Amino acid sequence: MAKKRNLYLTSVPLSRALEEYVIQMAEVLNQREIQWVDVGDSLGKMTAEPVFARISAPHYNAAAMDGIAIDAAKTYGASETTPVQLQQNSDFVMVNTGAPLPDAFDAVIMIEDVVEVDEETVEIRSAATPWQHVRPVGEDIVKGELILPVRHLIRPQDMGALLSGGVTQVPVFRKIRVGLIPTGSEITAMTDPLPPGKIIESNSRMFKGLIETYGGETITYPVVKDEPRLLEAAVLRGVAENDLLVINAGSSAGTKDFTVDVLRELGSVMFHGIAIKPGKPAILAQVKGKPVVGIPGYPVSAYVVFEQIVKPLVYHYRLLPPPEPEMVEAVLARRVVSSLKHEEHIRIKLGQVSGRWIATPLSRGAGVTMSLVRADGMLTVPQEVEGYEKSTVVPIRLARPLKEIQNTLVSIGSHDLVMDLLSNELQAGGKGVALSSAHAGSMGGLMALKQGECHMAPIHLLDETTGRYNDAMAARYFPGKKMVLIKLVKRSQGLILPRGNLKKITGIADLTREDVTMVNRQKGAGTRILLDYYLKRDSIDPLKVKGYHREMTTHMAVAVAVGSGGADCGMGVASAAASMELDFLHLDWEDYDLLCEESTLELTAVQELLKIIRGDAFQKQVAAMGGYDLSQAGELVYLNQAT
Amino acid sequence: MAKKRNLYLTSVPLSRALEEYVIQMAEVLNQREIQWVDVGDSLGKMTAEPVFARISAPHYNAAAMDGIAIDAAKTYGASETTPVQLQQNSDFVMVNTGAPLPDAFDAVIMIEDVVEVDEETVEIRSAATPWQHVRPVGEDIVKGELILPVRHLIRPQDMGALLSGGVTQVPVFRKIRVGLIPTGSEITAMTDPLPPGKIIESNSRMFKGLIETYGGETITYPVVKDEPRLLEAAVLRGVAENDLLVINAGSSAGTKDFTVDVLRELGSVMFHGIAIKPGKPAILAQVKGKPVVGIPGYPVSAYVVFEQIVKPLVYHYRLLPPPEPEMVEAVLARRVVSSLKHEEHIRIKLGQVSGRWIATPLSRGAGVTMSLVRADGMLTVPQEVEGYEKSTVVPIRLARPLKEIQNTLVSIGSHDLVMDLLSNELQAGGKGVALSSAHAGSMGGLMALKQGECHMAPIHLLDETTGRYNDAMAARYFPGKKMVLIKLVKRSQGLILPRGNLKKITGIADLTREDVTMVNRQKGAGTRILLDYYLKRDSIDPLKVKGYHREMTTHMAVAVAVGSGGADCGMGVASAAASMELDFLHLDWEDYDLLCEESTLELTAVQELLKIIRGDAFQKQVAAMGGYDLSQAGELVYLNQAT
Structure with a gap:
């Protein structure tokens, strides 16, 4: 039991830590190396010195029109009544646009104004001016003229001007070089199969992408195992070869986290622990005068620390302000509570419903990479704010273009694989319309729809009194409101079982067996409601069911739990079992439909969706998954219509 | 005289030409090749198929805290008064965050809640839940789950999620490949010296940069000489190797422009002549079904055709809308006249003066590359509009970030090399402040300042009655208004002469000699006013001065004209003669100062400017050029102060 653990971290406000760190590192960050690069390779780089034209453009007097070059004095007095005749070679030469003006001549007459007399002679009927x-x-560029000032970001048109001015190489600042050191004995490259306890090295690729987005370049070093001497060697090499060094993981206070000790030994640690969530265990240090940043291992923490700390450092080096993120004001769909101990960055899903932007907070788990993928933006809760009430209007920092989000149908409710297929078919349609699905269970969907937080709710809700699905429940939940059920699929519900069903589970009654542990769905999920209906019908006490309280939020998660041996069975749909190649015990067919307000049908996006639901491509894919009945797909059931 | 010329071009509105062309080319542009790339190389690329997780993340049940893994059932009933003791290995094992949970265990207790009894035993004082x-x-990613839909632009966080989901390669659309064929026997790479009639190949580099900015890649082919068979071969190779082919120059109706004939022979020409200015002679054609665009040779025309025609084609291929340009509403500083024959794109210099954005149209010459470099944005005058009156508020499409322009001091007036130095020193200062100089002569500067179009006017204006520079004229021009002259330099004015002064010019009187041709400055330029003053004083008739009517807008342009043999002399400053290594005949010292309103002194940017003017670095550079007196530099002369 005797292992040394780091002391608790300190917790400094982000802005103060960053400000002090930049001041301390400024001298090193401001030592920018100058490179001479070919103009053709200079796009997006910043001039390190002013650039002056080496030659004029044009560098000779040039014809600006197709026509004849002449001495203007010879045309003086020419008019319709007193034309002047000119002889080829002695009085004029033919010139094309861009051709040099021979020394003896000082003007060009357009070919349209030249009257041909014979092969050698032309007539001019108005005087030319010199x-x-x-x-x-x-005329364009004068030799010695300033083409580009210092600290100018080179654009395509600048490259053209440089070459025209006889400049073939330009002095630019070298890109910042950021070294990335992944650490941890459990970190590995992808192998098939991946042994338990091993984690795929994925953060370095995300970091590389982020640094490229910021305008820097990276060197990724091999993974360093949990061994202080190895890390020391890697850090010393890293600071020698880079302008900024990033060490991933080993920055929290766990038993194997000796990164901070190594950095203290090799240099100095300015801050260990920043008051941001996620990302608190970040380390700001220096080794041999170079900035070294320790980044937590969880992908979301790592992302936040990169955006909040590494990004400003890179832009400081680049002499540019970080680009201002696109912002939108949105109404919070849920209350958000945050601690006074830190500034918090919360991933947000956005949707425009009835003209209002609705912000739905996503999972706050630091380990949920997919929340970064799914997020449309981020909400920052400042340290001095304890949170926001539901319906507060808050500023959201966008993670993808607003235009893309604007054409997104927001669906909140039950999860089914057909929703992924629909989303995909919409994207593939190329109409710029998308579908975003949040999984909150059927009841969660009804509530979200009622509160105007989504366009539609996928539901499968059994009304115990009538034995009917969806219509009765929906009508009851939206009394007097014109609603529509878009019929989607009937699906096979039952028990997902391990391959071979070695425990020979044959029905709901087996759930109470001593040797059987199930995995359940969350409260409000249609599948949970169905299970509870069965248990009640068969008078089974849920407390007698092992695993009843272990909740998963999707069918696939249940299938994965069963497939990995974490549970002996779970309620779910046939398609989830099939996709994991598991056994399945059919119990019932249920209707899985999309509920929306009648007016929502008018949206172009919904019309596109209906086309897809009724189309062959989608129906074939669903049929191929097995366990679905599509006989009603695309039918509309109008609810609460005045009679 | 007998050369075949192309027929006059047709002139089709841009929007119609582009729309029809895209429809005709859609089938080819929509044939996108799919590539499988490593996730690490996928940044910014678009998924060509949906991507599903190959493994779950985590792929094993993992400890989420440092602590001990246990079977929760063994802790039931534990409390402060009834602690439970557990034995290492049989009842618990130590786990770090991320470690796999051994099969026999179903929960983790945080190390902080574990009381050590001895080396092998711990005590637990509250029950754990499974x-x-x-x-x-x-928990993060479920095997089989959709990670990215089709047509998704891959971001850094997506790369992390893909790897975590066991995906190492992704199907993406290959970048569009654009072939660039420069044509013209006069086009050459940079050589030193460059022979007359030769033009540096600069457009292809600009095109390459633009295509990269649009998200495509290019192949630049060798320059094709003016010979139809050579062009044919190049075009056939180009369409075979690319998705889109661009032929530069040879698109107008000049005698050597046979591009359109070659394209007609090899394929078909949809449009020759688009109603845009500059850029009218553009060609939209197809060869072997591939789109081929003919681009005019003048750099500004080429740029406009690229932005208006090539860019939408590339974005069509990319399945993305072209990024919306940042716009700003600005007040036109001058009247703009445009023809109903075309849509016109006018380069604009912007400045924020007293809170208003002022748009000053730049040179409309299609050959002036530097106008693209200097432009802050573009104004589009639609085809059906004849122009805009001065002071109209018009929308400007920005060519650089508004924030950069916002901190730019706008100077309009006389030109001197010290203005370039000042601009450079301001940039180098890194305070985010810049100086933009437009050359309009001293009188032009006074007028611009009066109309609020600039922050300051550099002037050198002799008052003939008092013989004084600047103060008298400025006070008279701004009666009753509190103004300030920022004293800058005294400079040596005189005649710029060819090296060796073979024609032995010794004074103003020589300008009337039969064998002497001068080059003049434009009306309103202080130097022109000074010359006119001399001519009047010496009773010389300007009509007797050869070259009097040939006007240049800068000292450097005068020096270049003299240096290249285009003129025998011209009035200008000593520094311009020195920088071109020419002879110089000193005539007078004049004051070159910056005039602004007194309130303008309060701007941070002006304070920065004053620091630089008064500083050593700037003064040393000016002194090194020769012909300047800095004894008053940075002094302030207040005008029209109430007494």
Whole structure:
């Protein structure tokens, strides 16, 4: 039991830590290396010195029109009644646009104004003025002129001007080089199969992508095992080869987290523990004068620390302000509670319903990478704020373009694989319409729909009194309101069982067996309601069912729990069992439909959705999964219509 | 004289041409190749198929805390008064965060809640619930779950999620490949010296940069000389190797422009001549079913055709809407006249003066690359609009971030090299402050300042009655208004002469000599006013001065004209002669100062400017150029103060 653990972390406000750290690291960050690069490779780079034209453009007097080059003096007095005749070579030469003006000539007459007399002679009927239709030397760029000032981000048009000004190489600041050291004996590359206890090294790729987005470049070092001497060597190499070093994981206060000790030994630690959530265990240190940042291992914590700490450091080096994120004001769909101990960054799903932006907080678990993928934006709760009440209008920092989010149908309710297929078919349709599904169970969906937080709720709700699905419950939940059920599928519900069903489970009654542990769905899920209906019908006490209180939020999660041996069975749909190649005991067919307000049908996005539901492509894919009946797919059932 | 010329171009509205062209090319543009790439190389690419998780994350039940793994059932009933003792290995094992939960255990107790009894025994004082502090299989990602839908642009966080879900390669759309063929016998790579009639190949680099900005990649082919058979071969190769082919130049109706004939022969030409200015001679064609776009040779025309035609084609291929440009509403500083024959794109310099955005149209010459470099944005005058009156509020499409422009001091007036130095020093200062100089002559500057179009006007204006520079004229021009002259330099004005002064010009009187041709400055320029003052004083008739009517807008342009043999002399400053290594005949010292309103001094940017003017770095650079007197630099002269 005797292992040394780090002391508790301190907790410094983010803004103060960052400000002090940047001040201390400024001298190193401001030592920017200058590189001479070919103009063709300079796009997006910043000039390190002013760039002056080496030649003029044009560098000779050039014809600006197709026509004849002449000495203007010879045309003086020319008019319709007193035309002037000119001889080829002695009085004029033919010139195309861009051709050099011969020394003897000082003007160009457009070909349209030249009258041909014979092969050698032309007639001119109005006087030319000196230098007409001539691009004089330096009209565009004058030799010695400033083309680009120092600290200018080079754009495509700048590259053209540089070359025109005779400049082939430009002095630019080298990109910041960020070293990435992944640590942890449990971290490994993808192998098949992956042994338990091993975690795929995924953060470094995310970091590389983030640094590239910030305009830097990375070196990713091999994973360092949990051994202080190895980490020391890696850090010393990393600071020698980079402008900024990032060590991933080993920054919390766990028994194997000696990163902070190594950094203290090799250099100094300015901050260990920043008052942000997720991301608290971050370390801000220096080794050999170079900034070294320790990043927590959980992907969401890592992401937040990157955005909040690493990004400003990179932009400081780049001499640019970090790009301002697109913002939107949105109404909170749920109350958010946060601690005064930290500033909190909460992932948000957005949807525009009836003209209002609705912000639904996603999972706050630091380990849930998918919440970063699904998030449309982030809400920051400042340290001095304890949270926000439901319906508060809050600013959201967008993680993808508002336009994309704007055309997204928001669905909250029960989960089924057909929703993933629908989402995919909508995307593939290329109409710019998308479907976002949040899993809150059928009852959660009804509530969200009632509160205007979504466009539609996928539900499968059994009315115990009538034995009917969805219509009766929906009508009761929205009294007097014109609603529509978009019929989707009937699906086979039952028990998901391990391959081979070695425990020979044959029905609900087996759930009370001593050797059987189930896994359940969360309260409010249609599948949970169905199970409770069975237990009640068969007079089974839930307390007698082992695993009844272990809740999963999707069918797939139940299937995975059964498939991995974590449970002996669980209620769910046939398709989830099939996709994990598990056994399945059919118990009932249930209706899984989309409920929405009647007016929602008018949305273009919903019309697209209906086309897909009624189309062959979608129906074939659903049929292929097995366990679905599509006979009613796309039918509309109007509820609460005045009679 | 007998050369075949193309027929006049047709002129189709841009929107119609583009729409019809995209429809005709849609089938080819929609044939997108799918590539499988490593997740690490997928940043910014678009998924071509939905991507599903291959494994769950975590793929085993994992400890979510440092502590001990236990069977929760063994802790039931534990409390402060009835603690439960557990034995290492049989009842518990130590686990760190992330470690797998051994099969016999179903919960984790945090180390903080574990009381050590001896090396082998611990005591627990509250019951654990099953699955507490455990990350169950699939908590983050469930095997088989949709990680990314089709047509999703891959972000850094998506890369992390893909790897966590066991996905190492993703199907993405290959980038569009755009072939670039420069044409023209006069086009050449940079050589030193560059022969007259040769033009540096600069457009292809700009095109490459633009295509990269749009998210495509390019192949640049060798320059094709003006020979139809060579162009044919290049086009056939280009369409075979690319998704879209761009031919630069040879698209107008000049004698050597046979591009359109070649394209007609190899395929078909949908449009030759689009109603945009600049850019009219553009060609939209197809060869072997592939889109081929002919782009005019002048860089500004080329840029406009790229932005208006090539960009939408690339984004069509990418399945994305072109990014919406940042816009700003600005007040036109000058009247803009445009023809009903075309939609016109006018380069604009912006400045924020007294809270209003002022839009000053830049040179409309299609050959002036530097106008693209200097432009802050573009104004589109639609085809059906004849122009805008001065002071109209118009929408400007920004070419650089508004924030950068916001901190730019706008200077309109006389040109001097010290303005370039000042601009550079401001940029180098890194305070985010910039200086933009437009050259309009001293009188032009006074007028712009009066109309609130600039912050300051650099002027050198001789008052003939008093013989004084600037103060008298400025006070007269702004009666009763509190103004300030920021004293900058005294500079040596005189005649710029060819090296060696072979024509032995010794004064103003020589300008009337038969063998002497001068080059002049534009009306309103202080230097022009000074010359006119001399001519009047010496009773010289300007009509007797050859070249009097040939006007240049900068000192450097005058020096270049003299240096290239285009003129025998011109009035200008000593520094311009020195920088071109020319001879110089000193005539007078004049004051070159910055005029602004007194309130303008309060701007941070002006305070920065004053620091630089008064500083060593700037003064040393000016002194090194020669021909300047800095004894008053940075002094302030207040005008029109109430007494």
